[in-house]
Amino acid sequence: MRVSSTANALLLAECDRCRWVWNECVAKSKALYAHNRAHPEDRQTCGPVQLSAMLTEARARIPWLGEGASVPQQQLIRDFGKSRAKVHKRVARQRQDTGRKWAKRVVADHDALAVEDFKPKFLAKTTMARKAADAAISATKAALVEMGRKHARKVHLVHPAHTTMDCADCGARAKHALPLSERTYTCTACGASRPRDKNSARVMLVPAGLNPASADLVSPATC
Known part of the structure; x- marks a missing residue:
């Protein structure tokens, strides 16, 4: 079946319009994603309703776009929403x-573990809330607890307050929280100095009833 030159031109024009709609959906989604990361207190959504409103406004503003059929353009928006949902599910499964x-x-390498008991309510009060959500800390902690139960390992959940501010040697507490860029903890009371992650690990082991010195035997590369 041969398509006439006129029909072929019309078909290509419809394809161009659909491609334009898809690219606009991608641009809108990226813009809102950047906005939500920069302003977590003012989160906005980019669902089919918002994209349909964008398409209606664009068809009224751009004559070339309005000349095309609205049905395939609306269907494209629905397909875009479905494709995003699939990507989100795949990312969640990968995490x-x-x-x-x-x-x-x-769990296979340790007989007992101590982990900070992060709570969503606690995370919401910190500047790490967005990063914690991206890294799926809660899901990872749940997996650690489940694996510990499965392999008969003791997993101690330690309250996360002040674990980065207390000294593991003398128990003195820093007056100010350490910025994330500062990777070495130095106690102003006793002068002890060590990597902040190992200091926090030793601090968590004390309330868990474990030997703080065991934190120095673990290489960060194995965790």
Whole structure:
């Protein structure tokens, strides 16, 4: 079946319009994603309703776009929403799988563990809330607890307050929280100095009833 030159031109024009709509959906989604990361207190959504409103406004503003059929353009918006949902599900599954594999490796190498008991309510009060959500800390902690139960390992949940501010040697507390860029903890009371992650690990082991010195035997590369 041969398509006439006129029909072919019309078909290509419709394809161009649909491509334009898809690119606008991608640009809108990226813009809102950047906005939500920069302003977590003013989160906005980019669902089919918002994209349909954008399309209606664009069809009224751009004659070339309005000349095309609205049905395929609206269908394209629905397809865009479905494709985003699939991507989000795939990312969530990948994070869960990574968390389970990490938890299994850690549990297999240790008889007892101490981990900060992060709560969503606690995270919401910190500047790490967005990063914690991206890294799926809660899901990873749940995987660690589940693997510990499965392999008969004791997992101690330690309250996260002041774990980065207390000295593991003398127990003195820093007057101000350390910025994330400062990777070495130095106690102003006793002068002890060590990597902040190992200091925090030793601090968590004390309320868990474990030997703080064992934190120095663990390489960060194995965790």
